[in-house]
Amino acid sequence: MSSQTASSARVLEHPPREAIQLEAVLHALSDPMRLQIVRTLADLDEAVACSVVDLAVSKSTSTHHFRVLREAGVIHQCYQGTAKLSGLRRDDLDALFPGLLDSVLAGARSQQSRREPAG
Amino acid sequence: MSSQTASSARVLEHPPREAIQLEAVLHALSDPMRLQIVRTLADLDEAVACSVVDLAVSKSTSTHHFRVLREAGVIHQCYQGTAKLSGLRRDDLDALFPGLLDSVLAGARSQQSRREPAG
DNA sequence: GAGCTAGTACGGTAGGCATCGTAGTACGGC
DNA sequence: GCCGTACTACGATGCCTACCGTACTAGCTC
Numbered sequence: 001m002s003s004q005t006a007s008s009a010r011v012l013e014h015p016p017r018e019a020i021q022l023e024a025v026l027h028a029l030s031d032p033m034r035l036q037i038v039r040t041l042a043d044l045d046e047a048v049a050c051s052v053v054d055l056a057v058s059k060s061t062s063t064h065h066f067r068v069l070r071e072a073g074v075i076h077q078c079y080q081g082t083a084k085l086s087g088l089r090r091d092d093l094d095a096l097f098p099g100l101l102d103s104v105l106a107g108a109r110s111q112q113s114r115r116e117p118a119g
Numbered sequence: 120m121s122s123q124t125a126s127s128a129r130v131l132e133h134p135p136r137e138a139i140q141l142e143a144v145l146h147a148l149s150d151p152m153r154l155q156i157v158r159t160l161a162d163l164d165e166a167v168a169c170s171v172v173d174l175a176v177s178k179s180t181s182t183h184h185f186r187v188l189r190e191a192g193v194i195h196q197c198y199q200g201t202a203k204l205s206g207l208r209r210d211d212l213d214a215l216f217p218g219l220l221d222s223v224l225a226g227a228r229s230q231q232s233r234r235e236p237a238g
Numbered sequence: 239g240a241g242c243t244a245g246t247a248c249g250g251t252a253g254g255c256a257t258c259g260t261a262g263t264a265c266g267g268c
Numbered sequence: 269g270c271c272g273t274a275c276t277a278c279g280a281t282g283c284c285t286a287c288c289g290t291a292c293t294a295g296c297t298c
Contacts, residue, residue, distance in 0.1 A: 010264075018233070021230070022154070022223070022226045022227055022230050023149050023150070023151055023154060024149075026145050026146075026148050026149035026154075026223070027145075027146070027149035029145050030142050030143075030145035030146035030149050031142070031255095031256080032142055033256085035141070035142060035145075049274080049275095050274080050275070051273095051274070051275085057256085057257070057258090058257070058258055058259075059274085059275070059276090060257080060258070060259075060260090060275090060276080060277085060278095061256065061257055061258070062275090063275065063276060063277090064255090064256075064257085065256085066275095067276095068255095079264085079265090079275095081264090081265060081266065081274090082264070082265045082266065082272095082273055082274045082275075083265095083273090083274065083275085084274075084275065084276095096226065096229070096230070097222055097223075097225070097226035097229075098222060098225065098226075099218050099221070099222035099225075100219070100222040100223060100226055102218070103216055103217060103218035103219040103222050104141070104145070104216075104219060106216070106217065106218075107141045107215065107216035107217075107219055108141055110215070110216075111140070111141050111215070114137070129294075150285095150286085152286085168244080168245095169244080169245070170243095170244065170245085176286085176287070176288090177287070177288055177289075178244085178245070178246090179245090179246080179247085179248095179287080179288070179289075179290095180286065180287050180288070181245090182245065182246065182247090183285085183286070183287080184286085185245095186246095187285090198245090198294085198295090200243095200244090200294090200295055200296065201242095201243055201244045201245075201294065201295050201296065202243090202244060202245085202295095203244075203245060203246095
């Protein structure tokens with residue numbers, strides 16, 4: 001069944017730039033798992049499959065976190081074959097909240113180096 | 120009971136600078152009520168009584184939000200007579216996460232002006 | 239001390255969310 | 269067509285939290 005075309009069935013909803021809420025972004029970033037995802041995506045600087053980000057949780061939990069990030073407007077996602085590529089919405093976030101993403105990423109890095117002095 | 124001196128009984132616990140966690144700060148800021156508190160404190164730029172920040176919730180809920188902010192290291196609080204003065208921990212936050220507080224405050228301002236064009 | 243003001247502590251409630259496992263769907267390769 | 273891979277959807281669970289009202293404490297003023 002599913003008379004809708006197979007491709008359109010796999011289109012993911014994203015909030016438009018104007019609908020991105022600061023509170024939602026902060027909440028999305030306040031979870032350690034999700035912050036790790038964002039850090040990894042920022043380091044890679046390109047859209048990658050979910051499985052590239054190695055999380056210490058089950059796959060279903062991982063899916064949940066990616067969904068929260070997408071619905072908050074922090075990342076965009078699109079299907080490509082069996083994989084789902086995720087990438088930061090840097091342009092939108094920088095336009096809406098200039099400096100926010102960078103300061104969060106820098107803070108996360110410095111905090112980690114504080115906790116792991118010798119790497 | 121209550122052999123402890125009256126003054127020491129009213130000392131509030133704050134996390135030291137090194138113990139402030141980025142995730143906790145982001146979580147504290149991700150609540151609309153608490154973001155409003157922080158914005159008000161930033162505008163006033165001095166320690167003020169809890170009652171100065173006018174929130175649309177009960178007193179006990181207000182106390183709860185101030186406590187979350189204090190325990191996350193976002194604000195400091197001290198008793199002064201019947202009042203409890205609260206102020207931003209700007210120095211600590213700027214030292215740990217440079218630019219974070221400013222970008223959050225700027226983002227909150229621009230988001231509000233987007234929602235209320237004619238204010 | 240009496241009364242006022244400012245805030246706290248406590249108990250309860252309802253909803254949210256991080257987590258899991260299991261079952262299922264979409265796609266690519268053989 | 270069949271199987272493996274990648275991800276999703278669903279339901280369950282247990283914790284966390286935003287919120288409230290009530291009863292209480294600390295300090296100020298008279």
